[in-house]
Amino acid sequence: xxxxxxxxxxxxxxxxxxxxxxxxxxxxxxxxxxxxxxxxxxxxxxxxxxxxxxxxxxxxxxxxxxxxxxxxxxxxxxxxxxxxxxxxxxxxxxxxxxxxxxxxxxxxxxxxxxxxxxxxxxxxxxxxxxxxxxxxxxxxxxxxxxxxxxxxxxxxxxxxxxxxxxxxxxxxxxxxxxxxxxxxxxxxxxxxxxxxxxxxxxxxxxxxxxxxxxxxxxxxxxxxxxxxxxxxxxxxxxxxxxxxxxxxxxxxxxxxxxxxxxxxxxxxxxxxxxxxxxxx
Amino acid sequence: xxxxxxxxxxxxxxxxxxxxxxxxxxxxxxxxxxxxxxxxxxxxxxxxxxxxxxxxxxxxxxxxxxxxxxxxxxxxxxxxxxxxxxxxxxxxxxxxxxxxxxxxxxxxxxxxxxxxxxxxxxxxxxxxxxxxxxxxxxxxxxxxxxxxxxxxxxxxxxxxxxxxxxxxxxxxxxxxxxxxxxxxxxxxxxxxxxxxxxxxxxxxxxxxxxxxxxxxxxxxxxxxxxxxxxxxxxxxxxxxxxxxxxxxxxxxxxxxxxxxxxxxxxxxxxxxxxxxxxxxxxxxxxxxxxxxxxxxxxxxxxxxxxxxxxxxxxxxxxxxxxxxxxxxxxxxxxxxxxxxxxxxxxx
Amino acid sequence: xxxxxxxxxxxxxxxxxxxxxxxxxxxxxxxxxxxxxxxxxxxxxxxxxxxxxxxxxxxxxxxxxxxxxxxxxxxxxxxxxxxxxxxxxxxxxxxxxxxxxxxxxxxxxxxxxxxxxxxxxxxxxxxxxxxxxxxxxxxxxxxxxxxxxxxxxxxxxxxxxxxxxxxxxxxxxxxxxxxxxxxxxxxxxxxxxxxxxxxxxxxxxxxxxxxxxxxxxxxxxxxxxxxxxxxxxxxxxxxxxxxxxxxxxxxxxxxxxxxxxxxxxxxxxxxxxxxxxxxxxxxxxxxx
Numbered sequence: 047x048x049x050x051x052x053x054x055x056x057x058x059x060x061x062x063x064x065x066x067x068x069x070x071x072x073x074x075x076x077x078x079x080x081x082x083x084x085x086x087x088x089x090x091x092x093x094x095x096x097x098x099x100x101x102x103x104x105x106x107x108x109x110x111x112x113x114x115x116x117x118x119x120x121x122x123x124x125x126x127x128x129x130x131x132x133x134x135x136x137x138x139x140x141x142x143x144x145x146x147x148x149x150x151x152x153x154x155x156x157x158x159x160x161x162x163x164x165x166x167x168x169x170x171x172x173x174x175x176x177x178x179x180x181x182x183x184x185x186x187x188x189x190x191x192x193x194x195x196x197x198x199x200x201x202x203x204x205x206x207x208x209x210x211x212x213x214x215x216x217x218x219x220x221x222x223x224x225x226x227x228x229x230x231x232x233x234x235x236x237x238x239x240x241x242x243x244x245x246x247x248x249x250x251x252x253x254x255x256x257x258x259x260x261x262x263x264x265x266x267x268x269x270x271x272x273x274x275x276x277x278x279x280x281x282x283x284x285x286x287x288x289x290x291x292x293x294x295x296x297x298x299x300x301x302x303x304x305x306x307x308x309x310x311x312x313x314x315x316x317x318x319x320x321x322x323x324x325x326x
Numbered sequence: 327x328x329x330x331x332x333x334x335x336x337x338x339x340x341x342x343x344x345x346x347x348x349x350x351x352x353x354x355x356x357x358x359x360x361x362x363x364x365x366x367x368x369x370x371x372x373x374x375x376x377x378x379x380x381x382x383x384x385x386x387x388x389x390x391x392x393x394x395x396x397x398x399x400x401x402x403x404x405x406x407x408x409x410x411x412x413x414x415x416x417x418x419x420x421x422x423x424x425x426x427x428x429x430x431x432x433x434x435x436x437x438x439x440x441x442x443x444x445x446x447x448x449x450x451x452x453x454x455x456x457x458x459x460x461x462x463x464x465x466x467x468x469x470x471x472x473x474x475x476x477x478x479x480x481x482x483x484x485x486x487x488x489x490x491x492x493x494x495x496x497x498x499x500x501x502x503x504x505x506x507x508x509x510x511x512x513x514x515x516x517x518x519x520x521x522x523x524x525x526x527x528x529x530x531x532x533x534x535x536x537x538x539x540x541x542x543x544x545x546x547x548x549x550x551x552x553x554x555x556x557x558x559x560x561x562x563x564x565x566x567x568x569x570x571x572x573x574x575x576x577x578x579x580x581x582x583x584x585x586x587x588x589x590x591x592x593x594x595x596x597x598x599x600x601x602x603x604x605x606x607x608x609x610x611x612x613x614x615x616x617x618x619x620x621x622x623x624x625x626x627x628x629x630x631x632x633x634x635x636x637x638x639x640x641x642x643x644x645x646x647x648x649x650x651x652x653x654x655x656x657x658x659x660x661x662x663x664x665x666x667x668x669x670x671x672x673x
Numbered sequence: 674x675x676x677x678x679x680x681x682x683x684x685x686x687x688x689x690x691x692x693x694x695x696x697x698x699x700x701x702x703x704x705x706x707x708x709x710x711x712x713x714x715x716x717x718x719x720x721x722x723x724x725x726x727x728x729x730x731x732x733x734x735x736x737x738x739x740x741x742x743x744x745x746x747x748x749x750x751x752x753x754x755x756x757x758x759x760x761x762x763x764x765x766x767x768x769x770x771x772x773x774x775x776x777x778x779x780x781x782x783x784x785x786x787x788x789x790x791x792x793x794x795x796x797x798x799x800x801x802x803x804x805x806x807x808x809x810x811x812x813x814x815x816x817x818x819x820x821x822x823x824x825x826x827x828x829x830x831x832x833x834x835x836x837x838x839x840x841x842x843x844x845x846x847x848x849x850x851x852x853x854x855x856x857x858x859x860x861x862x863x864x865x866x867x868x869x870x871x872x873x874x875x876x877x878x879x880x881x882x883x884x885x886x887x888x889x890x891x892x893x894x895x896x897x898x899x900x901x902x903x904x905x906x907x908x909x910x911x912x913x914x915x916x917x918x919x920x921x922x923x924x925x926x927x928x929x930x931x932x933x934x935x936x937x938x939x940x941x942x943x944x945x946x947x948x949x950x951x952x953x954x955x956x957x958x959x960x961x
Contacts, residue, residue, distance in 0.1 A: 060768060060769050060770070060849065061853055061856060062768050062769070062849055062852055062853065062856070062862070062865075063856075063862030063865075064764060064765075064862050064866070065765055065768075065769050065771075067761075068761040068762070068764040068765035069765040069769075069771070071758070071761045072758065072761050072762040072765055072766075072777070072781075073777075075758045075761075075762075076758075076762075076777075076780060076781065079758075079784075079826075079829055079830055079833055080780060080783060080784055080830065080833060081780070082799070083795035083796060083798070083799055083830065084783070084787075084795065086795055086798040086799050086804070086805060087791065087794075087795055087798065090798055101660070102660065105660075106669070107665070107668070107669065129700070129701070129704040129708075132697055132700050132701050132704070133701040133704065133705060135697065135701075136697050136698050136701040137701075139688075140694055140697070140698055142698050146945055148701075148702065148705060149941070149945075150937075150938055150941035150942070150945070151705060151709050151710065151713070152705075152709070153883060153884060153887045153937050153940075153941060154709055154713060154887075154934055154937055154938075155709060156884055156887035156888040156891055156937070157887040157888075157890060157891045157933050157934055157936060157937030158712070158713075158716070158891055158930060158933060158934055158937075159891045159892075159893040159910070159911030159914055159915075159930060159933060160789075160891070160893050160894065160911075161893050161911065161914065161915055161918075162716060162911070162914055162926075162927070162930040162933075163712055165918065166712040166713075166715045166716050167712055168543065169542065169543070169715060170711055170712065170715055172543040172544070172545070173543070173544065173545065174543060174544045175543075176711065176715070177707075177711070189543070190527065190528050197708075200708055201708055201709065201712065204708060204709065205884060209839065209880050209884055210838065210839065210842055212880070213839070213842075213843050213876055213877040213880060214842055214843055214846050216876065217843060217846060217847065218846075233688075233689060244846065247842050247845065247846070248842035248843075248846070251838065251841070251842050254782070255782065255785055255834075255838060258782060258783075258785040258786035259785045259786065261786050261788075262785070262786050262787050262788035262789065262791070263788075263789075264788055264789050264790055264894045265789065265893045265894050268531055269535070272527070272528045272529065273486055273528070273529040273530065273531060274527075274528075274529055274668075275529075275665075275668035275669075276668060281788075282788040282789075282790055282791075283489070283531065285788060285790050285791060285794075286489050286531065286790060287486075287488045287489055288660075289405070289406075289409065289790075289794075290405045290406075290488060290489050290491075291488075291654075291658070291659060291660065292405075292409065292412075292430055292434065293660075294794075294798070296660070297790075297791075297794065298791075298794070298798075301787070301788065301791040301794075304786070304788065305783070305786070305787065305791075308783070308786035308787075309779060309783060309786075312779045312782045312783065312786065313775060313776065313779040316775040316778045316779050316782075317775045319775075320774065320775050323845065365903065367901075370919055373916075373919075373920060374920070398903050398904060398905070398906060399903070399904045400901055400902040400903045400904065401902060401904075401916065401919075402897075402902045407902075410819065410901050410902075412801075412802065412803070413797045413801035413802050413803065413804070413807075413818060413819075414800075414801050414802035414807060414811065414818050414819060415818075415819045415901040416819075434803075435802065435803075532919075534918075534919045534921075537921075538918075538921075558921075559921075562921045563921055
């Protein structure tokens with residue numbers, strides 16, 4: 047990598063070494079693993095005409111599916127933001143019996159194959175399941191409705207929030223909080239003014255990732271969704287539908303729309319974050 | 327302390343390198359496999375059958391040629407399996423749910439000739455089946471024929487024909503029934519299937535998913551399924567919980583088989599692959615077929631087991647639906663009849 | 674993690690009233706119970722429905738064993754690749770300011786939002802028989818799709834952002850003062866990284882690797898597209914689970930699934946052990 051030149055691209059010079067090599071390596075690896083394959087998706091999509099693209103990628107049915115997918119992903123991400131933060135806080139700050147075990151459980155949603163998670167959740171929330179049987183008499187249907195989809199997405203996204211907040215919270219020494227307290231701030235003010243701002247970037251990252259993951263999720267959702275067009279049909283299922291018709295271009299068209307939306311959302315969040323960092 | 331960390335990192339790297347070398351060797355040995363190997367790319371419901379048949383065939387091949395042969399199986403959704411073969415999964419034989427999927431392989435990859443279906447007897451279908459109903463024990467909703475499925479208050483479980491090849495037969499059977507009724511026309515058939523799918527609360531993505539929904543989750547009054555799948559569900563999942571109901575009219579569901587010419591020539595396995603498929607028509611294999619609840623093609627075997635398989639009027643894709651290509655275009659492609667059911671409902 | 678002496682003699686001013694603490698723990702546990710524990714319990718209860726011997730039988734079946742081996746091998750290759758990348762990416766994103774940084778970070782996150790089906794399909798589009806490189810590969814008899822290589826690639830793609838994403842927020846929070854101090858004292862760049870940065874990010878790195886590993890072993894959708902589902906050859910554990918489930922062999926399916934859960938617990942045990950071994954060091958860091 048060109049060690050001397052990268053300075054041109056830098057906004058502010060840094061005395062630390064390794065910019066060229068780390069950026070170069072990152073870009074090369076990124077290109078091979080992510081950009082090249084995604085380029086294949088876009089070129090496949092580009093091969094189809096605009097009308098065809100609109101007919102598949104922006105049909106009424108597809109739009110209903112995008113709404114459902116992004117909507118349920120958002121609900122799941124927000125739920126994880128609230129509860130994930132509490133879980134991370136409790137795991138870092140408090141001592142209680144069985145804490146190690148609880149900590150170990152957090153990663154499970156990643157390890158369990160998504161299909162297994164979907165099957166397990168469906169069996170729990172179906173009308174004859176462990177929880178479903180108590181909800182059904184009250185007219186609450188979870189399995190085969192958007193609520194069920196959200197629950198599956200909460201499951202797959204939870205580790206993101208907890209695991210991104212946890213290290214930062216751990217790294218955040220108690221000294222700042224002590225200082226704030228000794229200056230007369232009450233506990234609530236300390237948390238709001240000192241702790242939350244410090245972990246906020248990590249929390250946003252975690253929530254964004256949980257959201258991003260939820261948008262693309264297929265395996266766990268497919269069992270619990272019910273898959274009724276216009277009601278509980280998620281966008282990734284439409285990709286499969288296109289593939290079943292041997293329409294690769296159609297599949298990549300839907301993928302492209304989803305990718306563009308996710309990319310835009312992620313970019314906004316990342317830019318907001320870097321803006322917030324510069325302000326502070 | 328840092329040294330420990332470094333040593334750990336070094337060890338890890340050495341292990342990784344070892345693993346890589348190991349993989350290399352593994353791939354090498356696979357390439358240099360001594361016994362000829364057939365790869366049979368099939369669809370989900372035939373798993374139990376081919377497991378048994380492979381044992382039978384290896385013994386037969388050994389006795390006939392003195393040669394050992396090993397057979398590898400791949401199972402999945404029929405359409406997905408066909409795509410894999412098109413994309414380079416080097417199948418020696420394909421045994422899929424519908425001829426349409428093999429047609430697609432022939433057309434898109436040119437790995438086998440377009441007339442593949444004429445190369446073996448009975449449309450290259452050594453076994454067939456039909457679409458029947460699985461109902462809860464005692465048939466509480468009195469379901470006897472297709473018209474009982476569109477009644478108000480009956481919940482029907484069937485997978486999504488857009489994602490499941492098997493489910494397309496279910497849909498076509500219903501359509502065919504409606505057309506066969508007095509005064510039946512394309513219009514009445516459309517209304518009939520619309521009503522039927524209005525009664526479907528869950529559209530699973532595959533046939534076995536639907537069976538699980540019906541059996542394990544307890545949802546629905548009737549499961550529309552392949553006969554062999556219905557039998558399997560009853561025998562595996564609950565002997566005293568379900569009844570099988572055979573409608574008056576259904577479709578002839580013919581899973582098709584073929585060798586993949588270019589692949590067998592590349593692997594030099596043509597003789598074995600051809601024998602593998604031809605032996606499916608042998609009396610022994612046909613008995614195995616019956617054991618796995620498919621209907622056999624051989625007359626003798628069929629007669630022996632006629633109690634198991636009630637007679638009914640069977641429509642065929644070629645005669646009654648103008649072949650798969652047309653059926654696919656009219657009913658299941660984007661904006662086709664099936665999509666319209668839901669698009670009309672959405673407005 | 675519980676061995677943190679700094680927290681023991683905690684000052685009342687940096688903690689909450691007992692009731693609040695109790696309530697938060699209760700909320701956290703209740704949430705985890707419903708969202709994680711219950712599905713897990715249902716997996717294990719299904720797996721053990723027919724007793725322990727049925728469980729053992731299902732995980733020692735030859736097809737299961739070959740699936741386990743393949744899964745471990747794939748994780749073993751994919752995780753180190755992403756580990757090295759993650760550190761490099763985190764270093765350049767968190768320690769430097771340059772144009773297009775937000776864009777780069779977003780690209781790093783992108784694989785998370787790609788639907789698994791597409792994550793598999795992209796490799797088919799590249800290396801499949803009709804893909805960009807397909808004809809060349811076929812001419813040279815190189816198998817990528819429907820072979821181990823394809824599975825490793827799809828897994829690498831899916832787990833691509835984990836380590837980087839885990840490190841970036843922490844390294845940003847830490848800033849680069851310590852590194853600059855080390856440099857001004859005459860340490861080389863590499864020494865600075867090894868002696869200053871690495872110890873600081875060690876735990877985060879570990880989390881990243883564990884998550885990456887867990888996800889690598891559990892990935893289903895993407896792998897399912899590129900695997901070819903050849904029994905005993907290209908089936909990973911999650912695919913094997915699906916096969917068994919579709920055979921109505923629920924006990925065996927959930928047994929293999931529970932094994933994946935157990936593998937995750939083992940890696941977590943390793944983490945706890947490391948934390949315990951280095952407890953004093955952690956404490957020292959927090960005192961500074």
